[in-house]
Structure formats: C-alpha cells, structure tokens
Amino acid sequence: xxxxxxxxxxxxxxxxxxxxxxxxxxxxxxxxxxxxxxxxxxxxxxxxxxxxxxxxxxxxxxxxxxxxxxxxxxxxxxxxxxxxxxxxxxxxxxxxxxxxxxxxxxxxxxxxxxxxxxxxxxxxxxxxxxxxxxxxxxxxxxxxxxxxxxxxxxxxxxxxxxxxxxxxxxxxxxxxxxxxxxxxxxxxxxxxxxxxxxxxxxxxxxxxxxxxxxxxxxxxxxxxxxxxxxxxxxxxxxxxxxxxxxxxxxxxxxxxxxxxxxxxxxxxxxxxxxxxxxxxxxxxxxxxxxxxxxxxxxxxxxxxxxxxxxxxxxxxxxxxxxxxxxxxxxxxxxxxxxxxxxxxxxxxxxxxxxxxxxxxxxxxxxxxxxxxxxxxxxxxxxxxxxxxxxxxxxxxxxxxx
Amino acid sequence: xxxxxxxxxxxxxxxxxxxxxxxxxxxxxxxxxxxxxxxxxxxxxxxxxxxxxxxxxxxxxxxxxxxxxxxxxxxxxxxxxxxxxxxxxxxxxxxxxxxxxxxxxxxxxxxxxxxxxxxxxxxxxxxxxxxxxxxxxxxxxxxxxxxxxxxxxxxxxxxxxxxxxxxxxxxxxxxxxxxxxxxxxxxxxxxxxxxxxxxxxxx
Numbered sequence: 001x002x003x004x005x006x007x008x009x010x011x012x013x014x015x016x017x018x019x020x021x022x023x024x025x026x027x028x029x030x031x032x033x034x035x036x037x038x039x040x041x042x043x044x045x046x047x048x049x050x051x052x053x054x055x056x057x058x059x060x061x062x063x064x065x066x067x068x069x070x071x072x073x074x075x076x077x078x079x080x081x082x083x084x085x086x087x088x089x090x091x092x093x094x095x096x097x098x099x100x101x102x103x104x105x106x107x108x109x110x111x112x113x114x115x116x117x118x119x120x121x122x123x124x125x126x127x128x129x130x131x132x133x134x135x136x137x138x139x140x141x142x143x144x145x146x147x148x149x150x151x152x153x154x155x156x157x158x159x160x161x162x163x164x165x166x167x168x169x170x171x172x173x174x175x176x177x178x179x180x181x182x183x184x185x186x187x188x189x190x191x192x193x194x195x196x197x198x199x200x201x202x203x204x205x206x207x208x209x210x211x212x213x214x215x216x217x218x219x220x221x222x223x224x225x226x227x228x229x230x231x232x233x234x235x236x237x238x239x240x241x242x243x244x245x246x247x248x249x250x251x252x253x254x255x256x257x258x259x260x261x262x263x264x265x266x267x268x269x270x271x272x273x274x275x276x277x278x279x280x281x282x283x284x285x286x287x288x289x290x291x292x293x294x295x296x297x298x299x300x301x302x303x304x305x306x307x308x309x310x311x312x313x314x315x316x317x318x319x320x321x322x323x324x325x326x327x328x329x330x331x332x333x334x335x336x337x338x339x340x341x342x343x344x345x346x347x348x349x350x351x352x353x354x355x356x357x358x359x360x361x362x363x364x365x366x367x368x369x370x371x372x373x374x375x376x377x378x379x380x381x382x383x384x385x386x387x388x389x390x391x392x393x394x395x396x397x398x399x400x401x
Numbered sequence: 402x403x404x405x406x407x408x409x410x411x412x413x414x415x416x417x418x419x420x421x422x423x424x425x426x427x428x429x430x431x432x433x434x435x436x437x438x439x440x441x442x443x444x445x446x447x448x449x450x451x452x453x454x455x456x457x458x459x460x461x462x463x464x465x466x467x468x469x470x471x472x473x474x475x476x477x478x479x480x481x482x483x484x485x486x487x488x489x490x491x492x493x494x495x496x497x498x499x500x501x502x503x504x505x506x507x508x509x510x511x512x513x514x515x516x517x518x519x520x521x522x523x524x525x526x527x528x529x530x531x532x533x534x535x536x537x538x539x540x541x542x543x544x545x546x547x548x549x550x551x552x553x554x555x556x557x558x559x560x561x562x563x564x565x566x567x568x569x570x571x572x573x574x575x576x577x578x579x580x581x582x583x584x585x586x587x588x589x590x591x592x593x594x595x596x597x598x599x600x601x602x603x604x
Contacts, residue, residue, distance in 0.1 A: 056532065227454045230505050241477065335428055348458065348471065
C-alpha cells in the first residue's frame with residue numbers, strides 16, 4: 001500500500017509503516033447505496049478497500065422452480081419481477097423465447113410494438129439509473145429531475161397496461177392492448193421532452209466538474225477483464241468494446257433501423273471508468289429515442305386477417321392462430337438473449353412436451369456484472385465503492401431471481 | 402461459423418470425444434465427453450478460427466438418470482455462437498470439471514448451479530452456496546426436491562397448507578356435529594404428509 005495509489009485521488013492513505021489494522025465492514029443489506037438488498041462485506045485498511053465480496057440471495061425466490069410448476073403463459077408476470085426497473089424488456093425477451101420454443105410467427109405490427117415498448121422501457125430504466133447515480137455520488141437534484149421525466153413514462157405505461165412498474169404487457173403471440181393514436185402522440189411528446197431535458201442533465205451531471213471528480217478514473221474495468229468476466233451492456237461498451245446484441249446478433253426487427261452504438265473512446269477520464277459507464281447510458285437514451293421514432297414511422301396498421309381486433313376490451317391483442325393452451329414439442333430447447341438496459345438477459349428453456357416448461361434458466365445480466373465487483377474496487381477508497389456499485393447499475397431482483 | 406463447422410473443427414481435433422453435433426434452428430449444440438470438457442473449452446477460446454471470448458452462461462438440466470451441464474459461448478470478434486453439453490456420470494455422482502480456469506465468468510454460474518441443482522464442479526476454487534443460505538439442505542431445482550416444511554421457525558408452504566386443511570376439517574366436523582349427524586373420519590385425516598406439524602414449531 002503506497003500513498004500514491006491510483007484510487008487515492010491525491011488523498012493521504014495509510015501506508016504499511018503506520019500502525020493500522022484490517023477491518024471487515026458490512027455494507028448492507030439495508031443500505032441506500034446498494035440499490036436493493038445487497039450485502040457487501042468489505043475488508044478495509046483505513047479508508048482503502050483491500051477486498052470485498054458481494055453476498056447475494058436476500059430476495060431469492062427460485063423463480064426457475066416456479067416456472068416448472070406453472071404454464072408458459074402464467075410465467076410471464078414473474079419475468080416482470082426480474083429486473084423490475086425494465087419490466088418491458090424482460091417480458092419481451094421471455095415472450096420471444098417462448099415463441100421460438102413454440103414455433104409461433106408474429107405479425108408485423110406486433111414486432112414494431114415490441115420494439116417501441118422495449119426501447120421506451122430502456123429510456124425509462126436509464127432515467128432511473130442516471131438519477132439514482134447522481135444520488136449515489138451526492139447530487140440530489142438530478143434524481144428529482146429524472147423522476148419527473150420517468151413519471152411521464154410511468155403514466156404512459158399505466159395507460160396502456162394498467163401497471164406503473166410491473167406491466168405484464170407483452171403476451172406470448174401478441175401484446176395486451178393496441179395503442180391508439182392519442183397514446184402514440186403522447187409517447188412522441190414524451191420523447192421530445194426527454195431529448196430536450198437530456199442535454200440539461202448532461203450539463204448538470206455529466207459535464208459537471210464535481211461529478212467528474214467523483215467518477216472519473218474510478219473503478220477502471222479493462223477490456224480483457226470485461227470479456228473474461230462475461231460483462232455485457234453499457235459496462236462492456238464503456239470498456240471500449242464495440243458490441244451490441246441488437247446490432248451484431250439482431251433479433252426481432254432491429255436490423256430495419258438505423259442507429260449508432262455508443263462506445264467509449266477514452267477521450268474523457270480513463271477507458272472503462274465509472275464516468276464512461278454513466279456517459280454511455282446517457283448516449284444510449286438518445287439512440288433509443290431515435291429507434292422509437294423510426295418504429296412509429298414505419299409501423300403498419302393491423303391486418304385483420306393475421307391480427308384480428310380482440311373480441312372484448314378485456315381480451316389480449318393476439319395474432320391469429322395462437323392456441324389457447326400452449327404446448328412445445330418434446331425435447332425442444334432454446335437460448336434467447338436480448339439487450340436489456342443492464343446487459344444481455346437470456347432465457348434457456350427446455351420442453352418435455354408438457355404444458356409447462358421442463359427447465360427455465362434465467363441469465364440475469366446484473367448477476368454476472370456484480371460478480372466483478374471485487375476486481376474493480378480493490379485499492380480504491382471506501383466512498384468510491386458507492387460510486388462503483390452505482391455505475392455498474394444492478395437490480396437485485398435479477399441478481400437473486 | 403455455423404455450429405456444424407465448429408463441430409467439424411472440434412471433431413478433427415478431438416475425434417471420438419465429440420459425441421454429437423446438433424445444428425438445430427432452435428438450439429445448436431455440441432455434446433462433449435466429460436474428460437475432454439476443459440480441453441474443448443480451452444481450444445474454443447484460444448483457436449483463432451473460433452475465438453469464443455465470452456462464456457455467457459453455465460447451467461444444468463435434471464434428466465432424472467443424470468444431469469446435463471450446458472454452457473453457452475459467444476464470440477464477439479467472429480459473431481458466432483455455440484452451446485456445449487456434457488453428461489454427469491450419474492445422478493448420485495453429479496460431478497463435472499470446472500471451467501473457472503478458462504473463463505472467470507464461470508465462477509458464479511457454477512456456484513449457482515451447485516447451489517440450486519447440486520452439480521459438483523471439480524477444480525472450482527470456491528464452491529459454496531451463493532443464493533441460498535449456507536445451512537440450507539438440498540438443492541431446490543432437482544426434480545425430486547419437495548417444498549421444505551420449515552426453516553428456522555419459518556413455516557414452509559406445505560406446513561401452512563396442511564395447517565389450513567386441518568382447520569377446515571375441524572370446522573366441518575363441528576358443523577356436522579351441530580347438525581346432529583356423525584362426522585365420520587375424513588379420508589385425508591392421518592394420511593396428510595404434514596400431519597403433526599405445527600407451523601412455527603420445530604418438530
């Protein structure tokens with residue numbers, strides 16, 4: 001331990017010559033900066049983190065076992081509770097996995113609705129992560145501003161699905177309701193509002209000297225480590241790896257849109273530090289806004305032959321020919337992934353020909369990303385630990401499942 | 402590269418150790434003998450033609466007689482993917498070589514698989530429970546694993562349901578008595594698995 005340690009930021013840190021003792025601290029499970037019920041056991045030497053271990057599983061409820069005991073349709077609401085800040089994206093991934101397993105084809109309009117809702121969900125989720133990240137490093141104002149915008153997203157989702165957080169909007173073979181023109185207009189207004197306000201937030205947070213001092217050159221994740229640890233999502237792109245599963249392994253109809261994948265170049269701060277992870281999220285929101293606009297432009301009207309209007313307002317908006325009782329062929333298995341706000345979510349599903357899946361495995365991106373925490377925190381100050389956890393951006397519902 | 406091409410490459414290098422190549426539209430995978438598990442993984446990671454840098458997921462499936470360990474690999478440079486599968490020797494001897502030496506990402510995934518499915522990964526540096534508490538007994542994702550009756554004084558769902566059922570039966574018996582009829586034994590009495598278990602009290 002030396003006084004010029006990379007994470008010390010110029011502060012005087014205890015050296016080996018000073019009589020000091022290692023101390024094990026428990027951060028969490030009830031700690032506002034751990035973003036949920038995460039417990040981190042931290043071995044400290046004064047203010048410096050020597051080692052840490054994230055202890056997960058506090059809200060584990062074995063959703064994979066639940067999936068084996070319910071039908072394909074009944075498991076859909078459980079996927080909302082994985083990454084509860086981006087419930088639309090989880091539903092979209094599960095619906096796609098189940099459809100691939102069951103061999104269902106989707107009408108065009110449903111494909112476009114899936115993209116619109118997944119990207120709107122990403123905007124809503126990133127507003128939350130950016131706002132709470134400000135809170136983590138001591139800026140309360142951006143949190144309130146981001147929640148003002150997120151409130152509008154919640155209203156929109158509530159109008160269409162009835163839920164403000166856990167929507168259960170995507171259905172296997174369709175969606176719950178078809179949005180009308182008034183709703184689409186309100187969504188476009190919301191996009192304009194977010195686009196305008198994002199510039200303000202960048203001035204307020206991203207280019208703020210105080211914020212940069214707290215986050216730049218902190219928690220540096222190298223390219224090699226990011227790959228070896230299976231990191232995905234904004235954290236991977238902040239380390240300079242040009243990979244987005246929506247563009248490079250396109251699913252759904254993502255290959256029909258034009259947008260750029262934001263990748264950190266290390267011009268500001270260090271490649272792979274906390275600031276870059278935050279900045280990638282801010283840039284991604286703009287791209288999502290562009291994708292939603294393109295999708296709304298191109299979205300066709302529903303063709304009643306393949307997508308009939310529901311018989312009553314209480315019935316879901318499903319493609320024609322989706323059986324009421326779903327049964328996958330025996331021995332079929334799929335591994336479907338999607339680019340979620342926090343990384344790549346994947347469902348591995350195996351069928352034995354019954355009405356419920358034989359095995360469902362959820363690969364939660366937060367679970368893989370938090371495993372890396374000890375690697376990026378060693379040698380930094382204890383207060384930086386909060387900034388690093390916030391920049392990795394985990395949701396414990398997905399870690400613990 | 403497609404799964405067939407990757408399978409052909411592996412067959413050329415490992416011969417009989419590659420048991421099966423399935424290039425299915427849904428899920429393309431290569432079945433590997435357990436003793437070549439780590440060697441195949443290392444080859445796929447290091448060979449310039451495959452370059453599987455990312456271990457996306459490690460998991461297992463319970464097939465009653467044995468477990469299948471499944472690994473999903475992706476190459477960001479080559480933009481292709483493959484799944485590897487291997488069998489554990491039997492249900493009682495549920496062991497599989499660990500891939501933590503090849504990809505550090507496998508560490509937590511293997512711990513989770515051990516915790517929930519009970520597959521022991523030999524060579525794993527720190528195979529502990531991860532999601533469940535350390536004193537938990539059993540592995541919940543195994544097909545023969547039932548609901549626990551209680552854990553540290555917290556009644557399990559089976560115990561709660563049993564107690565509810567007993568209360569209902571008592572009510573029914575009382576009603577019948579009040580009506581003057583003979584209640585008679587209920588077919589479920591004495592045969593319910595949770596008989597004699599009171600929620601919140603250790604047996």
